Every structure is written in C-alpha cells, then in structure tokens.
Amino acid sequence: MAGGESGGAILRREFREWARIVSVNPQSAIRNPQYRGRLAPSPTGLLHLGHARTFWVAQQRARTNGGKLILRNEDIDARRFRLEFVTQMLEDLRWFGFEWQEGPDRGGPCGPYSQSERQSFYLNALEKLRIAGFLYPCTCSRSDIRNAARAPHGEDDEVIYPGTCRGKQLSTLNSQPSTRFNWRFRVSDGEVVSFTDGNFGPQRFVAGSDFGDFVVWRHDDVPAYQLACVVDDAAMGITEVVRGADLLLSTARQLLLYRTLNLTPPRFFHCELMRDEQGKRLAKRHDALSLRALHEQGNSPEILRGGWPAG
Numbered sequence: 001m002a003g004g005e006s007g008g009a010i011l012r013r014e015f016r017e018w019a020r021i022v023s024v025n026p027q028s029a030i031r032n033p034q035y036r037g038r039l040a041p042s043p044t045g046l047l048h049l050g051h052a053r054t055f056w057v058a059q060q061r062a063r064t065n066g067g068k069l070i071l072r073n074e075d076i077d078a079r080r081f082r083l084e085f086v087t088q089m090l091e092d093l094r095w096f097g098f099e100w101q102e103g104p105d106r107g108g109p110c111g112p113y114s115q116s117e118r119q120s121f122y123l124n125a126l127e128k129l130r131i132a133g134f135l136y137p138c139t140c141s142r143s144d145i146r147n148a149a150r151a152p153h154g155e156d157d158e159v160i161y162p163g164t165c166r167g168k169q170l171s172t173l174n175s176q177p178s179t180r181f182n183w184r185f186r187v188s189d190g191e192v193v194s195f196t197d198g199n200f201g202p203q204r205f206v207a208g209s210d211f212g213d214f215v216v217w218r219h220d221d222v223p224a225y226q227l228a229c230v231v232d233d234a235a236m237g238i239t240e241v242v243r244g245a246d247l248l249l250s251t252a253r254q255l256l257l258y259r260t261l262n263l264t265p266p267r268f269f270h271c272e273l274m275r276d277e278q279g280k281r282l283a284k285r286h287d288a289l290s291l292r293a294l295h296e297q298g299n300s301p302e303i304l305r306g307g308w309p310a311g
C-alpha cells in the first residue's frame, strides 16, 4: 500500500485537478451569502485523503460564496460507531485546515448536529411517508434479495429490490409480533428522475431499473442513510450538497423523498472519487492514506493540500 509520500503525491495531483474546477475569479464570482454547505463525515473509521478532497471542495464553494459551512456528525450507524473516532475526526479536520461555523462542537441554530441526537426528526418524516402511503414493511433478508430471480445491481452496487414485499401491510405482520422488517419506499417503476449536477451536468435515472424500492428505516430502529440525509439537509437549510460521485444515484432516490415530504431540495455538486495508484477507490481501509497516518508521518497540511492556503 502507498505510504505517506505517495499519498501526498496523489493528493497534490488530485488537488491540481480540483483547483481548475473550484477556483473562481473573485471579481467575477456571483457571491451568495445565503449559501449553506455542509461536511457530513461519519465516525466509522479514519478520514482519508479522498474525504479531505471532497470536503475541501465543499469548503471552497462555501467560502467563494461568502456563505456558511455546517459540520454534521453522521453517527447514526451504531454498529460501526466508535466514540474515539468522533474526537479523532474533529481533530483531523481542524488539523487539515477545515473551519465550520456550525457543528456539534460549536452549536448553532439548527442543532443538534449529531445524527444520534436527531431521532425525533427522522421519526416525524417516517410517519409522514407512512401516512402518504409510500412505505411498506419488507421482511426480506439480504440473502433473500440477492437470491431473488431478477435482482440486478444498480450502478452504485445496490441490489435493485425485486419488489417481493410490495403488497405487505403492517397489520398482517402484527399477527407475528417478532417479525423484523425494514420500511421500504415504493418507487414508481419507469419514472424518470432528473437533475442538473453542478459538476457533472444533466443526470437522468429511471426508477425501477436504475434503482429500486429503497429502505428508509431499518429493522434496528434507525433511519437509513437516504432518509436521515434528506431530513437533515432540509432542516439545516443546506442550499448545496457537495459529496462524492458514488452518491449520484442516491441523489435520485433522495429527490423522491424531498418531493414526498414536500421539502425543497438543495443543489448538488458531486466530486470525482479519488483513486489509489491501482485505480481503486480510496476507502477507510486505506489506513496509510488516512489524515492521521499522514500527520504522524510528519506531512504538513499545507503540503497535502498541494499548496492551497488554509484561508
């Protein structure tokens, strides 16, 4: 695996490319002080260079607009959540040069800023979706879905749900109270979901073939990513979501949730994913490219940022 120097080289190369995309001539930029962007890291492992780059783009876009940057701690996934990662995450972000105006450590008008403290917001949205008739209880296990006859994968590698439980009602499950189920959002097969991405331009996805019915609430009583993300971005007044290109399809799913919940969606700006020397997407398992490891190896944030100033 690549060491610190090589990790720095990857970052410098990537940032050069990004300088082109995010640099805006201050004289010609249309500033929007109402701009609210966010960093939404999840404390399930160490932050690596790929996160740093995407977050840097988010920070630059907020700064260019003269707007605000919000830090949201996406600690909903209790199974992988580790308290020490939250502390490390904040330290690593500050060390690298990130500054946010609202967050779990600073407070702000849209708190709490940790997802583990926002359950009531999610339950509220869940209830709205249920009342509107868009949800059904799905009792399928992962292997049930994998083994279903027509279960192709979407581009983001999520199995396209074959619709096995579409006809199920909560009342029929209640006769077997021990049944564990996920709440799944029903999409309209064939519906086109389109949006214009700030980086990739026009996007078009078809419900039922590019993605299927998706989970909004898990059997372990926490919201799925799609729901938590939409609820929080709306409640925190986020005007533009900057995140990795692996979430383009999720944006299509989330737009359906915005519509059903009668919320105004933000704009979206997806970033190319950073890859290692073998062309593999950086993941939390690339510990040598974690900000912490690079820091411990004596790299300075200035060097890792490829000469980008902090302010």
Ligand SMILES: [Zn+2]
Binding pocket: 137, 138, 139, 140, 163, 164, 165, 166
């Ligand atoms: Zn099912």
